[in-house]
Amino acid sequence: MRIMIITDAWKPQVNGVVRSLTETARELDGFGHQVNMITPLEFKTLPCPTYPDIRLSLLPYRQVAQRIAGFAPDAVHIATEGPLGLAARRFCLREGLAFTSAYHTRFPEYIHARCRLPLAISYAWMRRFHNAAQAVMVPTRSIAADLEARGFRNVKLWSRGVDTAMFSPGERQKLDESNPPRFVYIGRVAVEKNIESFLKLDLPGSKWVVGDGPLLPRLKQQYPDVYFAGVFPQQELARFYRAADVFVFPSLTDTFGLVLLEAMACGAPVAAFPVAGPLDVVGDTGAGVLDWDLRAACLKALELDRGHVRRVAENYSWQAASRQFESHLRPHAGSSAGLSPVAD
The missing domain is CATH 3.40.50.2000 (Glycogen Phosphorylase B;)
Known part of the structure; x- marks a missing residue:
C-alpha cells in the first residue's frame, strides 16, 4: 500500500x-x-x-x-x-x-x-x-x-x-557530583509540561531537567539548585533514565508520554499525577506511583523494584x-x- x-x-x-x-x-x-x-x-x-x-x-x-x-x-x-x-x-x-x-x-x-x-x-x-x-x-x-x-x-x-534495545537497564553512571537520590525530568521545558510542580518540591537528593524550551532561561534563574543538562539526541537519553532513581512526569495535559515508556524500559520508576497518559501507561502496574501529592509519589517510587518496572515496559512494542x-x-x-x- x-x-x-x-x-x-x-x-x-x-x-x-x-x-x-x-x-x-x-x-x-x-x-x-x-x-x-x-x-x-x-x-x-x-x-x-x-x-x-x-x-x-x-x-x-x-x-x-x-x-x-x-x-x-x-x-x-x-x-x-x-x-x-x-x-x-x-x-x-x-x-x-x-x-x-x-x-x-x-x-x-x-x-x-x-x-x-x-x-x-x-x-x-x-x-x-x-x-x-x-x-x-x-x-x-x-x-x-x-x-x-x-x-x-x-x-x-x-x-x-518503545525501543527496548536502545532504552534498557545498564550501568547507572553518576550525573556529575549531584547527590542521590536523583529525580529526573526529560522533555520539553514549556509551560504545558507543568515542570514547576516538580521543581518546587522539597525532595532529598537532587533534581535534574533534561531538555530545552521557552521556559528554560527563566527556570535556570529561578531554581539555581536544579541541574539543567540541556538537550541531547535520543540515543544519549538512556544514561539519564538509568541514572534516575525516579523519573518525574509532572504534566497534566500529555495524551500519552513516550518518555514514560523510555524511563520504564531503563528500569526507572515513575512518579506522576493520576491523569490521562500516566493512568493508561503506568496505572496499577507497579511501575510507578500516581498521586495528586507529587512529592509523596516521588518518595514512594524510590521503593519500587527496577526489574519489575522494566518488565512492564516490555509489553509495548512499535511493531x-x-x-x-x-x-x-x-x-x-x-x-x-x-x-x-x-x-x-
Whole structure:
C-alpha cells in the first residue's frame, strides 16, 4: 500500500509526535508498504508565536496538493492540525479522498495555558477538523473517552511503543557530583509540561531537567539548585533514565508520554499525577506511583523494584502499535492517480 503521511511536526524537533511518526514509518516500511512523508523541511517556514522551535509552513496548499496528487497514495494520514495538515485536509475534501487523522497533542489546553483562550472554542475547531476524517487515532483509552464525550466521531486507539534495545537497564553512571537520590525530568521545558510542580518540591537528593524550551532561561534563574543538562539526541537519553532513581512526569495535559515508556524500559520508576497518559501507561502496574501529592509519589517510587518496572515496559512494542495504525487506514477505492493539484 502507498501511504502518505502529512505532519507539521518533524525533525529537528525532538518530541513524542516526531518519534511516533518516525518509528511508525519505519515499521510500515518493514511491513512492505511504501511510505511518503510531507514535512516542514520542504517549505518556507516561520517560527510559531510563543514557541519558536516549532516552524509553521507558509502558504503550503499548492505544493501539498501537488505532492499528494503526484504520489497517488492508497491511504492518506494527516498527523497534525497545523498548516500542512490543514492544506492536506482541504485537498482531500475537495477531491473526495478518504483520510485518517491523529490527536497527538492537547492543543486546546496548550493554547489555554499560553493565552487563556476558552477551551470550548479550541475544542470546537479541533472537532470540526477531525470529524471530517474516516478515523481519528488517539494514543489511550482515556483520551478516546474524553474526545468522544466532546463530540468527536470515529475515534480509534493507536497505542505507542518503545525501543527496548536502545532504552534498557545498564550501568547507572553518576550525573556529575549531584547527590542521590536523583529525580529526573526529560522533555520539553514549556509551560504545558507543568515542570514547576516538580521543581518546587522539597525532595532529598537532587533534581535534574533534561531538555530545552521557552521556559528554560527563566527556570535556570529561578531554581539555581536544579541541574539543567540541556538537550541531547535520543540515543544519549538512556544514561539519564538509568541514572534516575525516579523519573518525574509532572504534566497534566500529555495524551500519552513516550518518555514514560523510555524511563520504564531503563528500569526507572515513575512518579506522576493520576491523569490521562500516566493512568493508561503506568496505572496499577507497579511501575510507578500516581498521586495528586507529587512529592509523596516521588518518595514512594524510590521503593519500587527496577526489574519489575522494566518488565512492564516490555509489553509495548512499535511493531504492535504500527499494526494498530495500519488497521485504521482507509484505502481508497481504486487509484487516486489523476487527481488535480491546482489550487482553487
